[in-house]
Amino acid sequence: MSTMSRGWDAIVVGGGHNGLVCAAYLAKAGRRVLVLERRHVLGGAAVTEELVPGFHFSVCSYVVSLLRPWIIRDLDLPRHGLEIIPLEAAFSPLPDGRSLCRWSDPERTRREIAAFSKRDSEVYPEFGKKMGQLARFVKPIIDTPAPRPTSLSPLALLDMVKLGRRFQDLDRDLQGTLVKLMTMSAADMLDEWFESDVLKAPMSVSGIIGTFLGVRSPGTAYVLLHHYMGEIDGAFRSWGFAKGGTGAISEAIADAARRFGAEIRTEASVASVLIRHGEARGVVMADGEEIRAKHVVSGLDPHRTFLKLVGSDHLDESFLATIKRFKMRGSSGKVNLAVDRLPYFASRPGDATCLRGDIAIAPSVDYLERAYDDAKYGDFSRRPFINVVIPSIVDPTLAPPGKHIISCFVQYAPYAIKEGAEHWPERREAFGDAVVDTLAEYCPGLKESILYRQVLTPWDLEQEFGLTEGNIFHGELSLEQLAFQRPAAGWAHYKTPIERLWMCGSGTHPGGGIMGAPGALAARAMLKKGGS
């Protein structure tokens, strides 16, 4: 890429947070960059919208953990308004009125767990320490381009880890744990450590979020590790709220990009990539306008990028087949509520402090597995796993005084329901009812307090947010779809078979979540290429 001639050096398709990060890095390096976003707001799945006056919802993603600190520093995001507030608690109410709450204070957590299992209460910090050690060991994977493999088996990832870092120096114990993480299910892995279901259930869910897998499906243990990789503060810490909702993260990145000179347009839908002689020359907008650029970067998922924007004419059979095989399989939905009072949890009456974090409706491992069973047969879970947050408690700017917003991330809601995905709109409210009914069992009075409800099914995530099959991560984060296989073997370094067309979305390494790494690493790859 050069800055010599006029015109755009790069067009970024999609103003999701990764597209914006990519644009910011390119602009920072002096490139002329144009971002084109289909919707009226920026952020994609990291977006805040005022759905009813006074209530600001993080419509899709709702907590942040993996946003890379080096990106925060490079783009000076705090100066552009980024503020992250750590979650203070992880609360798991039970239907029988008991509950477990884990806190940032380890002693307090120990006492809570001891009420269920004294043994577990003492093992818990050991587990945390071990996961923390391993997370550090695999962390370089998410901060650098995917390793180049020697073989294409998912376990090659383990080989890469072994080679890349001093695997041999790790003590035996850690080596063993790492191998297990790569192969076991989240539930089995936790069984080896803990006896109490009340603890295991909420811990195991981080292995299944965004996948069409159950807590007993092999390979889900590895995703647990991602949970421990979340960094608030550079030290290993867990999740946080973005002040102003997750859209504020996207806004801060967009602000930084603009300051570096990028131009950003909303309500600008790209119909296709303009391709001449196997080379991207720009884009064609939905209204027919052509915009030329030296490079095009797609922040959309791989299906959308290749099957819609590029089209099969320009791609060879085997590549097309690989992209089609890349599993999207959305499995989650979202219910957003505006309520006129603080929800009341029957198991902790009068204690609002345990609501200042996330609340897991995951009373037992069996419960989670049953929820998965419904989905296996093409239905949404009658009793779903729900991850609830009430961000207006810690960030009162999100709702009018005394009122609150409740965000419910729900699993499972399979894209391919048995009636066919296009029939989701008819089942939408039934799905919403299942979620509210389930939550109301823990939270009496909830229904009466609801002022507004938004139900997002995987179908809605696809239609409104452009997430193919409603997959929240642009493709499942399962072992065989990570690193050098993301999105396709041989194409894991942001390049595509089309010259001058690049990828920068969550469908590329290191994957989904509000992380920014795909966008930043893509920009680096482009700049390196252009520099030579």
Place this chain on the structure above:
Amino acid sequence: MPIPSPFHPRTSVLCTSYLWKEWAGYHAVRSYETSHEREYLAFRHGAGLLDVSPLCKYEVKGPDAGRFLAYVTVKDVTKLGLGRVTYLCWCDPRGHVLDDGTITRWDDDHYRMTSADPSYAWLHRNARGFEVEITDVTEELAALALQGPNSRAVLAAVFGSELESLRFFRGVRAQAGRIPVEITRTGYTGDLGYEIWIPAQHALAVWDALVEAGAAYGLLPAGLDALDVTRVEAGFILGGIDYTSARKAVIPSQRSTPQEIGLGWAVGLERDPFIGQAALCREAREGARYAMVGLDIDWDELEHLYDAADLPPDLSPQAWRSSIPVYHGVVQVGYASSGAWSPTLKKNLAIATVEAAHAPIGTELAIEWTVDHARKTVKATVVPRPFFDPPRKRANVVHEAATSA
């Protein structure tokens, strides 16, 4: 033995961590909970309420009040407008800093001064020939710092919406019910914030009113540990930590001029005689030998150091206050005196005194860092202070009525 502040009946009940320290002879809360994290976040995202009663406070009244203060400090405060506050320092006759603090002008012949160390004797000694009356009101006047993005809303809820228009570094008299207070838009967090000066007998009533109104705005009582992190982010220096008062210095090298501690901008040289003037004029001609700088300690290098020891980067959430060598190449050119990991900026920050030649913004230095008991060095770049400077700190409220008209 330290004594309780006027807020002790409230703070002592809330301080479930039992973490206290001594501050200017008073018991002061370090953090109410075992970790200061929530209190820090309150300062940056909601509102933090900090007992600052231990600050030394002096009323200076009389026809010569302004002239007197202009004589004893480095600034010509006779030019200070009514209801304005200024931050400054004062020096001994050799131009070495004794202390720093604020002066507020409440009336033509009424100023109030705050200082970190007791300064009555020194003020009194220099008052000869001036028609002034100096009163130490440290004990009579309780004080609270209300700091954070929501502090304006809390203040307005308790003292009335007129308070919203109070501008940066201005002061105003106000009332909560029948309790008279003074409010200045000042503080030590580098954020939107206020300090409230309250007759000690009304301290608890004002505390209660603020806590009650603050409930809807994420207000938390906060202690000195949280303050310490915010003050490093704000790049503010702390007497006794980042510089030594000339009063306490044992050897000449421990003394600093205003220029050397980054307060050169506060000095007004061309005016009637003031204490230290001749020395400071000389320094202005010859240049200062040292400078106070902000350092951004390179995170990637630091992480690599820990990585080499097979450790995760393990930084304390507390701000630190110890002297750490700063190098240019292999030569020591200064020392860092305090620092903190900034949770907001995701940066590892320090405040350092370095030889003036190494002070320009962008200079790459190195700071000593101990990893696994072994001393290493890490790149540290000179960056501007404040490290964190949100626009809301100075922003004025534009009333809706005015904008929609």
